Amino acid sequence: MTKDWTSLLAPRLEAIRARMEAACRRAGRSPGEVTLVAVSKRKPPEAIRAAYELGCRDFGENYGQEFRDKARALQDLPGLRWHFVGPLQRNKVKYVVGKTVLLHAVDSEPVIREIQKRASRLGHVQEVLVEVNLSGEATKAGIPPGELDSLLDTFAETPNVRCVGLMTMPPASALGEAARPYFVRLRELLERTRKKPRRNVELHHLSMGMTSDFDVAIEEGATLIRVGTALFGPRD
Numbered sequence: 001m002t003k004d005w006t007s008l009l010a011p012r013l014e015a016i017r018a019r020m021e022a023a024c025r026r027a028g029r030s031p032g033e034v035t036l037v038a039v040s041k042r043k044p045p046e047a048i049r050a051a052y053e054l055g056c057r058d059f060g061e062n063y064g065q066e067f068r069d070k071a072r073a074l075q076d077l078p079g080l081r082w083h084f085v086g087p088l089q090r091n092k093v094k095y096v097v098g099k100t101v102l103l104h105a106v107d108s109e110p111v112i113r114e115i116q117k118r119a120s121r122l123g124h125v126q127e128v129l130v131e132v133n134l135s136g137e138a139t140k141a142g143i144p145p146g147e148l149d150s151l152l153d154t155f156a157e158t159p160n161v162r163c164v165g166l167m168t169m170p171p172a173s174a175l176g177e178a179a180r181p182y183f184v185r186l187r188e189l190l191e192r193t194r195k196k197p198r199r200n201v202e203l204h205h206l207s208m209g210m211t212s213d214f215d216v217a218i219e220e221g222a223t224l225i226r227v228g229t230a231l232f233g234p235r236d
């Protein structure tokens, strides 16, 4: 039997929107300042299609080939915006440049240079976020905050890659309220870093907050929240 994604997703989406609005209200922010990126990794195209019909326009994927196949299957949906939220290795860059509105997890100079190469061939400017590792966990993706300044200087030499903000993932153990210090630190880092003008760097966006903590992230200034489980359910 095929799943009735629409009736499954409709009440969940309503609950997410209510949580978003409540968090905006608490923070004195306008709901229009926060974009819900529906993270659809490992979920079928029909689930994405149902969320689209319910009004979602921004979708996040994590894996290069999976993204390529789903983008192909859903190319008939006008105005759908793809985000690539997964860690980006050089060999994955070819799947995403020019096909996504934003790459959320760029964290090295070789990757930025590969994006430049691909984007310039397409005559395209690719917008990206730099992922910052604020937890100090060695296995985590993202650059240490101390290396952010020098990584941002790279963009002066990559006219086809523009950095528009920062992204972070708190440690998996920091659920809900426990994630707040990481969100505060990312916001402070963005405010501090954007005082220095740099070519091709305009730090507007904070991509932070997932199913367990997106309300907290909104209170701390998130402009993009990346929500998977609360919308699509647990991933097998």
Ligand SMILES: *Cc1c(COP(=O)(O)O)cnc(C)c1O
Pocket: 039, 041, 062, 085, 086, 169, 210, 211, 212, 226, 227, 228, 229, 230
């Ligand atoms: C999977 C994933 C998410 C969504 O996580 P949920 O807890 O399911 O909301 C968000 N961001 C990134 C980078 C992810 O890989």
